[in-house]
Amino acid sequence: MEQAGLYIHIPFCRSKCPYCAFVSSPCRDQAPPAIYLEALGKQLQDLSAHPWCQENIFATLFIGGGTPSIYSGKQLAKLVKQCLSGFSFVGNPEISVETNPNSVSVEKLTGLREAGINRLSIGVQSFSDHLLALVGRSHSSAEASRAIEHARQAGFDNINLDFIYGLPRQTAVDLRQTLDVAISHNPEHIALYEMTIEPDTPFAQLNENGKLNLPGHDEVAEMEAAAQEQLLAAGYGRYEISNYARPGNECRHNINYWQNGSYLGLGAGAVSCFDGFRVHNVADHLQYVHCVQQGIMPFHEGEALSVEASFRESVITGLRLTSGVSLARLLERYGLEPRKYYGKVIARFVEEDMLLFDNDMMRLTEKSLPVANQVLAELV
Ligand code: SF4
Missing domain, CATH: 3.20.20.70 (Aldolase class I)
Known part of the structure; x- marks a missing residue:
């Protein structure tokens, strides 16, 4: 589980x-x-x-x-x-x-x-x-x-x-x-x-x-x-x-x-994400209290994430970890492989020594850590 x-x-x-x-x-x-x-x-x-x-x-x-x-x-x-x-x-x-x-x-x-x-x-x-x-x-x-x-x-x-x-x-x-x-x-x-x-x-x-x-x-x-x-x-x-x-x-x-796992967020402004859905609670604490008191879920907005959107999020958040993101896990969760999905973008990063593949893991290199946000921005 x-x-x-x-x-x-x-x-x-x-x-x-x-x-x-x-x-x-x-x-x-x-x-x-x-x-x-x-x-x-x-x-x-x-x-x-x-x-x-x-x-x-x-x-x-x-x-x-x-x-x-x-x-x-x-x-x-x-x-x-x-x-x-x-x-x-x-x-x-x-x-x-x-x-x-x-x-x-x-x-x-x-x-x-x-x-x-x-x-x-x-x-x-x-x-x-x-x-x-x-x-x-x-x-x-x-x-x-x-x-x-x-x-x-x-x-x-x-x-x-x-x-x-x-x-x-x-x-x-x-x-x-x-x-x-x-x-x-x-x-x-x-x-x-x-x-x-x-x-x-x-x-x-x-x-x-x-x-x-x-x-x-x-x-x-x-x-x-x-x-x-x-x-x-x-x-x-x-x-x-x-x-x-x-x-x-x-x-x-x-x-x-x-690792883009599931989480439940309670309280004003908190976010929950599970089963491909993301829900944002209202940010105003008075409104939050009012909703809960009235028996209304204090949700401000929700979005259903497509498989591709979830995959890209898993790549971007996973690359923040220096151990990187597991290719087998991406394939198992989404049926997608980053090199095939991003094509030339990933090939260029590998050539520029900004990304590397190490057995099952794809990760940022030492060189790219200081400019990680720029690299990740191209994978959104
Ligand atoms: S106001 Fe200051 S202490 Fe409070 S959450 Fe923001 S940064 Fe932290």
Whole structure:
């Protein structure tokens, strides 16, 4: 039986970072609404009775946001319990929760650990205080270090730290120093994303006005190459374009996305994909709560994916993994073979040493990793 992933979206943060395009609203000093968790509980209950959910088994649960840790430990523990009792899970599910450094304490983290959460993701972004302030983060580097120490004290032995590179005014030296501090904390997993300027954000406006001072393309490429060298030397493996892990600590939930597996998404703005269908929930949390309370599925739009569209998605997401995508699996799922399907495009990439075929696997080469998005764009 195919194993699926369960995602729960918490669309609240203390404040809104000026570069962020995620579905999240600022709570400022207010408590996040309890009514949202009640709606989630009801959607969980409604969906757990759905035949697809009863026939499938879940391998991972990921509570992401937003900032899930904005809720109390007790509230999050209840949510995890509802998920675990409402759906069938494998014996050793990966259960992750995203946190921000200034919304966790040892007590809260101990409660989360006791509730069965076994993977903690902390949004550190940088260990440089001036860069954190520049990009509007509400925490300091000292708070980030403290959060990691608290997580260890609470018993977490699978910790991810999120970072962004290519920040305004950031240099390769800044990034090196940040990763030095990160490595000194010995996390099991490090996610390193390139800064992207999302439309309709304050950063997009600043960038348009030439006031953002982003590092140039070459500097960003230099940062990425240096970061890879630094992390590989520290014993991390680069298993996805933006993700590094100690062997055995790769994120199972995200691997399921990259392998284009099935997943169920609950909460405002969450997406589900199974049996060739993709469904988007409404992004507005008030509308989401209203729909669930009225007994209406909170769906905003759905699409039926053709075999070819699913095949292309599997190729594109699968190539993000450095191990690549299995040709036998593509053939089995879709009856299609990439070399035949894409013809000259793939032949050119192979000739230019951007793609390679290695037994059953097709993958990006070292040379193409820094320009992976350009390669993938031609395979959409
Ligand atoms: S903490 Fe994360 S989700 Fe929240 S506003 Fe900042 S970037 Fe967005």
